[in-house]
Amino acid sequence: MGKDIVYRECPNEPGERSRLWRYTDVCRVLKKNMGTEKIEGIFLDDESTPKQMKFTSRTFKRMTRLRVLGISYKCVQLSEDFAFPSRDLTYLHWDGYPLPSLPSNFHADNLVYLCLRNSNIKQLWKRNLSLEKLRRMILHGSKQLIEIPKFSTMPNLEYLTLSDDEDDRTHNWLELLCNFVQWICCRRY
Secondary structure, three states, X not given: OHHHHHHHHOXXXXXXXXXXXXXHHHHHHHHOOOOOOOOOEEEEOHHHOOOOEEXXXXXXXXXXXXXXXXXXXXXXXXXXXXXXXOOOOOEEEEOOOOOXXXXXXXXXXXXOEEEOOOOOOOEOOOOOOOOOOOOXXXXXXXXXXXXXXXXXXXXXXXXXXXXXXXOOOOXXXXXXXXXXXXXXXXXXX
C-alpha cells in the first residue's frame, strides 16, 4: 500500500518521487541523471538488477535530500569522481562498494547505519569525521580494510562487525583492541 502511494506521487516521472525501488525507475533516474531534491530513498537489489550500471559525480548531484541508500554489490561501478551531495544521509547500505574510500565530500553527521559488506574499502574516509549518531557499522568481508575510525568519534556505536573470516590478516587487532579499550574508558568518565 505504501509503495502505491509513493508511485502515485508522480507515476510518469520517477525522479519526482520520494522513494525509488523498481529497477526500471532507478535505472531511468540514475542513468539519465534525472534525480531531484525530492528523492529521499533509493533501493536497488541484486535480484532485480540484470546489468551493471556506472555512476558518476552527476548521478546524485541534485539529490540533496537523500536520506536512505541501499545498493546491491553486483550492479554498480563508480567513477573516481563519484560524490554524495546529501548531508541528510542516515542509512547507507552498499554491498560490494567498489572504491577504496567513501568520497571526500561524504557527510556523516546524520549517519546512523553504515553497511559496506564485501567492499573494496581500505579506509572509510581520508579525514576525521564526527560520527556521533552512528549506531551500527557493518564492514565484514571487506578484505582490503586496513583502518577504521577511532571509537572516540563514535560515542553511540552499539554494533560493530568487521570480519566473518577466521583467517583475517587485514586488521591490526591489537591496535583495534587498544582503541576499543580507550573508547570504553572514555565512556565511563
